[in-house]
Amino acid sequence: MRQRVVRVALTAALVAVVLLAGPLALVIRSSLYTAQRDTLERTALAGAVRVSPDFATGDPVELPRPLPGGTLGLYDPKARLRAGSGPADGDVPVRRALGGGLVRSGTGGRIVVTVPVSHAERVIGVVRASSPAGAVRRRVLTAWGVLLGVALLAVLIAVLVARRQARALAAPLEELSEHCRAVAEGDLSRRAASSTVAEIDQVARTHNEMLHSLAELLRRERDFTGNASHQLRTPLAGLQLALEEGLGQGRDSPLRPVVAEALATTRRLHRTVEELLRLSRSRGWAHAAATYVPVRRLVQETVDRWHGPFARDGRRLLSSADDLPADLRVPGAPVSEVLGILLDNARVHGRGSVQVRVRDLGSALALDVSDEGSVGGDRARLFDRGHSGGGAGAGIGLALARDLAVSLGGRLSMTRADPATFMLLLPVDPACGEDPAP
Known part of the structure; x- marks a missing residue:
């Protein structure tokens, strides 16, 4: 969230800078060049005022001092330089000004302004003022540099303000997340504190x-x-x-x-x-306090206990756990309860022979309970509490078996629908010994 707030603020600041600084840079450039032309125009007009109508016959003309690095000259109707400084032969701006109009132009890397001198409703000369464009260009670049520095400073301030605001917004959310994590770990006494948002x-x-x-x-x-x-x-x-x-x-x-x-x-x-x-x-795994028993003995005792009910129904109950290590132990009471629920489910809802098979998967143990029937209906709701797939019962057994499996750190799932097969997957530790009986 913090990075997102900073990115949004930075993007907004950059957009604002681009939209404002771009046109402002063009305005600065145009205004500096316009100001230089206006200065040249005033200098040329000041020189035109001093021109006498008899300057062509040799009357000397005293022109004002030109701008630093610039020129100021007087040209006759034949575009020849008669006083001041500038090119000996009048250039295009001088010739255009002889037509009777003020001319502003740039040529040869210089800014040129020409002002016609009139007498008796005719042009008798032209005053030409010029200055190097490089000086104006340097002032433009200097102004652009200042503008860029201001823009970068504005972006930096925006980022700093955004980071501070992001911290102010994210800190309560992070505290609330830490509070939720503590609640998820079992501390129901925690309460979220208030903030400024x-x-x-x-x-x-x-x-x-x-x-x-x-x-x-x-x-x-x-x-x-x-x-x-x-x-x-x-x-x-x-x-x-x-x-x-x-x-x-x-x-x-x-x-x-x-x-x-x-x-x-x-x-x-x-x-x-x-x-x-x-x-x-229990707030943790149930096997932390359960009595561990050998899995082979547990399976055999479970099968012996359920042999009578299946025999009375005319069905067979088989088991397969002979290839397991003798020291392989599991939490006795919870696993026995899960197997009892699965066998009761197979007796009530299944048909044919029922088999309990135990497989050693190395770091895990798989206990399969299968019969010759099939599971129909919505398989996704099979382990939901209150849902009975066969229509008989309260729909608690499989949900309870799943909760017991989860409490052991394992998982209970239906691996096949036809024939119906349920698998209890448990993590095992072969080194754990049998706890003393209470």
Whole structure:
């Protein structure tokens, strides 16, 4: 912005200088030459007044002193020099003046003015005054130099004023940009300060009002998430205790496998609630506080957990992760949640066999979940919250899975529509170890 303001001011100053200085330079040149001709004319007229009608018979004529470097001479009707200085034979201006009119001209690098001398209504001689044109030319160049210096000074002043004004305009905008960068980094308590520019102050006030509304909205959402998680913890803990007690007392009960599965499901639900709460409070990558587990074990546990629901639907669930390094670890709970959402999406909206495949890409890890169905509709809105491609569900699962992937520094995308294939791309660090279980 600063450079743009300076360029605009410089362009305006140059245009003004060209439009004003050009005609002014021509006026200066014309006025200096006109002034020199007027001076020569006055000198010639002063000499013509001193010419006696009898000068042709030998009466001496005393002409005024010529201009410095110039000549002043009296010529008879035959264009011969009779007094003063100048060419012996009259030139063209002298011959033209013998016709009875004053002549101004330039010839041979000199400015010449000739004045006829009349007596008894006839021309009896001509007074010729001249001066070198070089002297006038030097005065013109000197004046042009002064004009150029004034123009450059005006341009310089315009640039300095423009730079100062650009700083005055850009400083509040730069401060507002720095403020927005701090807000983008998570500091919602920052507020834009006022400046001396009314329009920028209006933008700052609108920005502060928007930021206040946004901070209030985020506070309410975080409070709701915390309250919901807190209220869910107590009944979930009571349900776990009841199931554990029932599992311990009914060792020979035929319902023991069902109770054990319900207990495992309740524990997973508890971990899901904790993960969602941690994600809502996190300002950075979620894996900074997540527990790292071997990816092969994670995939196997996920497949084992989802094998029953797919088997009841008469569908197969396959996995492929045997060629991965044993020490390759990923954040356990978030990745498990994403895989769970993708498998549930494949069970509800897909068809045929489902396969979970893990690929080692060196500095990244790709987890593919595919089935034999296809994805229709608007693919651009597939991950929008509230949009359900199949018409069943609330349209939250894929949006939540995408947010979890982003919180891990990764990306979730649909790589193929037929057969439907989703890919979770994660950055990995093979050197990271498994955190102790809480």
